[in-house]
Every structure is written in structure tokens, then in C-alpha cells.
Amino acid sequence: MLIHNAVVLTFDDQDRVLESGAVLIQGDSIVDVGESQELRSRYPEEEQWDAEGLLLMPGQICAHTHFYGAFARGMYIPGPPPADFPQILERLWWRLDKALDLDGVRASAQVCLVDAIRNGTTTLIDHHASQRAIDGSLDAIAEAVVESGLRAVLCYEVTDRDGPEAAAAGIRENVRFARRLAQARQSDPTSPLATRLAATFGLHASFTLSDETLEAAIADSNRFHIHVAEHPVDQYETLQRSGMRVVERLVDFGIAAPESILAHCVHIDAWEMALIREVGSFVSHQPRSNMNNAVGTAEITTLLRGGVPVCLGNDGFSNDMFAEMKVADLLQKAAHGDPRYLGADQVVRMAIHHNRRLAQVFFEKPLGIIAPGAYADLILLDYYPTTPLTPENLPWHLLFGVSGGHVHSTIAHGQVLMRNRKLLTLDEAQITACSRHLAAQTWERYWEMFP
Structure with a gap:
């Protein structure tokens, strides 16, 4: 899968910000990182995901x-x-x-x-x-x-x-x-x-x-x-x-x-x-x-x-x-x-x-970085900065602009776990109902420990 047309935050040694970046995922790993046009030309047969300007960073x-x-x-x-x-x-x-x-x-x-x-x-x-x-x-x-x-x-x-x-x-x-x-x-x-x-x-x-x-x-x-x-x-x-x-x-x-x-x-x-x-x-x-x-x-x-x-x-x-x-x-x-x-x-x-x-x-491969050879643990965020975003000011955007609420899609080990805020591996409603039921039983046992 080739994710393209994203603002890619690599968090490598240069903390690069690729304004129109792309990341190629094969299996559980990142294989290539670069400019969207270049990677789309290089890998025309890959499944493509147009990020439409979303921020792409490591999980x-x-x-x-x-x-x-x-x-x-x-x-x-x-x-x-x-x-x-x-x-x-x-x-x-x-x-x-x-x-x-x-x-x-x-x-x-x-x-x-x-x-x-x-x-x-x-x-x-x-x-x-x-x-x-x-x-x-x-x-x-x-x-x-x-x-x-x-x-x-x-x-x-x-x-x-x-x-x-x-x-x-x-x-x-x-x-x-x-x-x-x-x-x-x-x-x-x-x-x-x-x-x-x-x-x-x-x-x-x-x-x-x-x-x-x-x-x-x-x-x-x-x-x-x-x-x-x-x-x-x-x-x-x-x-x-x-x-x-x-x-x-x-x-x-x-x-x-x-x-x-x-x-x-x-x-x-x-x-x-x-x-x-x-x-x-x-x-x-x-x-x-x-x-x-x-x-x-x-x-x-x-x-x-x-x-x-x-x-x-x-x-x-x-x-x-x-x-x-x-x-x-x-x-x-x-x-x-x-x-x-x-x-x-x-x-x-x-x-x-x-x-x-x-x-x-x-873990065997690097995490927390967008680079070839790292695990494909990635997140897309619908954060559209209202001021310039550069490698130098990126930390301040993360602290004063970004929140977990901006997470649009989540990928781990090359598997898409959430896309456009829809969970794909877990049934949230079923988990919530089960948790509410079991938590109530746990609370009863907890309260019994008090005199």
C-alpha cells in the first residue's frame, strides 16, 4: 500500500517535514519514503491511499x-x-x-x-x-x-x-x-x-x-x-x-x-x-x-x-x-x-x-520513525496547521495544536486498525457493553472488602 499526498513527519535525525510525502508499506514494514509524485511513478502497481493532505506520523x-x-x-x-x-x-x-x-x-x-x-x-x-x-x-x-x-x-x-x-x-x-x-x-x-x-x-x-x-x-x-x-x-x-x-x-x-x-x-x-x-x-x-x-x-x-x-x-x-x-x-x-x-x-x-x-x-525493527526498515506503525491526523509547519517548529505544533481527537486513521504492523475513525479490528459497542457488565461485578467484589 502506498499512502501519498500526505504531510509526512519522519521523526528521523533530520525531523523532516515532507509537504507532499508518500510512504510505501509492504507487509509489516515501511519500504520507501519520499515525495508523492516520485513514489507514485516508481510503484504504479501498488494499492494507493490518497491522504488528501492529512498529517502522517509514527504511531x-x-x-x-x-x-x-x-x-x-x-x-x-x-x-x-x-x-x-x-x-x-x-x-x-x-x-x-x-x-x-x-x-x-x-x-x-x-x-x-x-x-x-x-x-x-x-x-x-x-x-x-x-x-x-x-x-x-x-x-x-x-x-x-x-x-x-x-x-x-x-x-x-x-x-x-x-x-x-x-x-x-x-x-x-x-x-x-x-x-x-x-x-x-x-x-x-x-x-x-x-x-x-x-x-x-x-x-x-x-x-x-x-x-x-x-x-x-x-x-x-x-x-x-x-x-x-x-x-x-x-x-x-x-x-x-x-x-x-x-x-x-x-x-x-x-x-x-x-x-x-x-x-x-x-x-x-x-x-x-x-x-x-x-x-x-x-x-x-x-x-x-x-x-x-x-x-x-x-x-x-x-x-x-x-x-x-x-x-x-x-x-x-x-x-x-x-x-x-x-x-x-x-x-x-x-x-x-x-x-x-x-x-x-x-x-x-x-x-x-x-x-x-x-x-x-x-522489538526487532525500529518503531516511532518513518524510515525504510521500520515497522509500519503509522497514524494519519486531520490537523491542518494555520501557521507554517517546519522541522524547527514541529514540537510546538504537536503540543499546542495536535490532540488525540485529530487521529483520523491508525495503522500498526502494516494493518489498518482504524480508517476515517471507523474501527476495523474491534467491536467497540460490544466491548463497551461487556466492560460495563464486568466492571459492575468487579465493583461488587471490591466493595465487599470494606468493613
Whole structure:
């Protein structure tokens, strides 16, 4: 398929803007990129899609999300409102994840995948918890991902908060799922399990993980996805437990490793920042969630200046990563009282270029770029700029002009998932009805946990 007559944003080293650009897709990959007239002449036999001046850019990547959080929308929490993040964890998330069954796990994932297609997010790195439905939970999510046509990295959140048996089950689920994907790559390297799914090893946070559990985790993996110092309680309890700050402890165990994702990193000090840079871990920033939970503001500008690869996630908020980009910029400015903090160019560096580096850890071909040899994960947007659009001002157009609502069509792995806002792989009405039914059942089990 040749998509032509598009304003192509390549996000390559030159951040080119092709005013009348074209992209040739063959199979799951981009084969050629250039001017429309040239490529139409070169490939006259290819199926053609006239983009009619739409913007064409790589699909967005989300570096940290929680599909299961979809069932929290509108849910009543008994008693007075949680006063701080530890109360939010104990009264909302740690009870909700125990109320989920496997049907709910799959349905909540489907809801988020619909949202991702609609908002042009084609790759998602999920961090899952369902403490009373651990075995097979990653398979349930994987099934939903394959059905949707999107791309995802999955893991299970290991924690000691529900006892040693649950911790051991979480470890087994991570190991089993990773082995399943490895076997799929060996037996059929072109299957969706082999090409559109990847695994890492999930851990909750240092303050809910014993030394014994960390030792068991490191015996089975060399890359991890873990929450880090999202709230001071993580630092306080880790110091009390080990005499070390969170990042120091994770480095000591080998959890903070070159292919690991350290989510949040709100309450880390300068020494911990230096350690992260030294070991080469990725930091994932989720500004909307941090604001909602009132946990503070991560020193993103400082981390970027120090050379730490800071990525952008959403922590289970909507998969409109354009909204997350806007908030990332505004939060840094508001928190520091300085309009010079961060800036649209640095937000794009996080959301596009660093997220692409992170995705490359898990998938065979490049993502987040329009270039020959990259996966054909693309989105078309009906954004018609009212001022000149150039490589130099592109980041400011993305932050102050574009939103997920502009996504017209979504392509992943060369497959069209949505065209002219019509979903082609998922039945949104059926998914919505099923989710509403299962969410109500989940809420009943959740409410039963309160005295």
C-alpha cells in the first residue's frame, strides 16, 4: 500500500517535514519514503491511499500504563476520600486488583486498546496486577492485544504485600509468559505472539518487595519494570529496611539495569540520578498521574540535562499521548515557576525519540520513525496547521495544536486498525457493553472488602 499526498513527519535525525510525502508499506514494514509524485511513478502497481493532505506520523508509544485501571473510572471508594498516595494504594488500587477475575482482566485491556487505537497509540508497555487472578492473566491481556492489532510489552507486578504465595505466583507468571513468547519466536517467528508482543519482568516497588523476592526475580530476568520513589513512603521504608535509598538498592540487586524501566522517579536525589545514568536504565514520566495523586513533580529537566533517557507514559490515564505531552511541559513550568523549563522540543525528545529507544529494546525493527526498515506503525491526523509547519517548529505544533481527537486513521504492523475513525479490528459497542457488565461485578467484589 502506498499512502501519498500526505504531510509526512519522519521523526528521523533530520525531523523532516515532507509537504507532499508518500510512504510505501509492504507487509509489516515501511519500504520507501519520499515525495508523492516520485513514489507514485516508481510503484504504479501498488494499492494507493490518497491522504488528501492529512498529517502522517509514527504511531505514538506509551512507556508505562496499567490496563486494569480502566475499571476504576467512576468507582465509589467507601469512607472519607484518601488523604495521600499510600491511602490511595491501600483503599483503591490494592483492593481493585484483588477484585479482578480473568474476564475482567481481558475486558479492561480491551477498553484501553480501543482508546489507544482511537488516539493513535500503537505500542503500549503495560504493568499488570490482579492478585487473585494471577495465573494466565498475561495470556488474557495478550489475547486482547493480538485481537486489536496493536503492539504491547507485558509483565506482572510482583509484590510481597499479599504474602509469599502471591509473590511466588507473580514470579511464575512473568517467567511463564516470557518463555511462551520465546517459544513462539522459535516455532513461528512471523506469528503475532512473536512480532507484536514482548515481555519484561514486573515488580511493584521497593517498599513492598523483600530481599528474598528481589533475589528470586533477578534469578529469572535481567530487565525489569518497576515503580521507583513515586511517593516518599518508598524511600522511607526502603531506608528502614535496607539502609539504602531506592535506586541504590535496585542497583545493588541488579534490578536497575540497562533494559529496565524505572517508572516515576519523583523522589530521587542527585546521587540516585547519577546512578541511573551510570547503569543506563530508562525513566518513565507520567505527569497527569503524578498531579492526580499529588505525589510531587519529578525533576525531568534535570534528568534530561544529565543524559538520562526519560520516556513518557500515562500510568493508566487515557491513551491520548498528545495530552500527556502537553501536561509534561506545563507541569515543569508550573512547578518551577519558570517558563523556560522543559520546552516542547524536550517533550518530543522524551515522547518520540526516547520512547523509540525503549521500544527498540523489545522489538526487532525500529518503531516511532518513518524510515525504510521500520515497522509500519503509522497514524494519519486531520490537523491542518494555520501557521507554517517546519522541522524547527514541529514540537510546538504537536503540543499546542495536535490532540488525540485529530487521529483520523491508525495503522500498526502494516494493518489498518482504524480508517476515517471507523474501527476495523474491534467491536467497540460490544466491548463497551461487556466492560460495563464486568466492571459492575468487579465493583461488587471490591466493595465487599470494606468493613
